Amino acid sequence: MRHLILFSFLLLSTTLTCAQTFTQWRDSLKTLNRQAALYPDSLELQLGKAAVNLQLLEWEDAIRTCNDILTKDNNNLSALYYRAYANNNLRRHELAKNDYERFVSMSPRNMEARLGLAYTYTKLDRNIDALNETSTLIELYPDSSIVYEARAEIEKNMKAYDAALYDLDEAIKRDPKNSDLFVSKVEILILLNRKKDAKNALDEAVRNGVPRGTLLEWYKKCK
Structure with a gap:
């Protein structure tokens, strides 16, 4: 997955979300x-x-x-x-x-x-x-x-691709600028050989504010 x-x-704890280097974590462990x-x-x-x-x-x-x-x-x-x-x-x-x-x-x-x-x-x-x-x-x-x-x-x-597409659409409604959601949707549509629908999904992502440059690889796969 x-x-x-x-x-x-993704949500282990606030302790685990602090951005530190390996050396800094080592130092933290010594202190603890x-x-x-x-x-x-x-x-x-x-x-x-x-x-x-x-x-x-x-x-x-x-x-x-x-x-x-x-x-x-x-x-x-x-x-x-x-x-x-x-x-x-x-x-x-x-x-x-x-x-x-x-x-x-x-x-x-x-x-x-x-x-x-x-x-x-x-x-x-x-x-x-x-x-x-x-x-x-x-x-x-x-x-x-x-x-x-x-x-x-x-x-x-x-x-269960139809069910997955439905849930991805629901996720996109709630987080329309999340490029990963669109990529997941496009992957399934390409797998189903629905390349036109896949391109439309990419266009929707761009309209929602996802930078087109981050999706160029997927646009190529829709041709």
């Missing part, structure tokens, strides 16, 4: 380790360590830290989320699924966890379950383009 992740875990040594019972510091481990792609270290946190606080949502994310990156999808399901059972309206669970279901070839998760998200967040895009990606993988 290319654009997700968005789905991809020193602080954690002084305050070993601080779950906040441990969560900070796990978040930085994820930024550094240190999946096993993140999992160990989350395990320690969950030993002290069995229902810590952040630790469950981080551990699921790390396990998915290690292709331990069943373990990731278990953590996401626990998270959702405690916080059923959380978009990020449900997106993560839907993604994990696709990795386990449980596309119907993934579809159900995204449908639930659409009920919860009907104004979100992200959840429509997520369902469209699953439908595309299932070759």
Whole structure:
């Protein structure tokens, strides 16, 4: 599911969205380790360590830290989320699924966890379950383009192209300047040999403010 992740875990946490270099993340980890040594019972510091481990792609270290946190606080949502994310990156999808399901059972309206669970279901070839998760998200967040895009990606993988096109149109209504949405739509239309419709979709994107230059490759494919 290319654009997700968005789905991809596009929304790990505010801790993970800070733009830092690899060296800066390393320095942050050293600082957190020193602080954690002084305050070993601080779950906040441990969560900070796990978040930085994820930024550094240190999946096993993140999992160990989350395990320690969950030993002290069995229902810590952040630790469950981080551990699921790390396990998915290690292709331990069943373990990731278990953590996401626990998270959702405690916080059923959380978009990020449900997106993560839907993604994990696709990795386990449980596309119907993934579809159900995204449908639930659409009920919860009907104004979100992200959840429509997520369902469209699953439908595309299932070759349910008409349904995917419908959901992409709904996503575009909510985020008309998102070039990725138009590209996803054009990909499907070209796959269906509907090149005229694909070109019309590109023209619509340009009218909505997407720079034409970013779409030249796709215009060529419509010829």
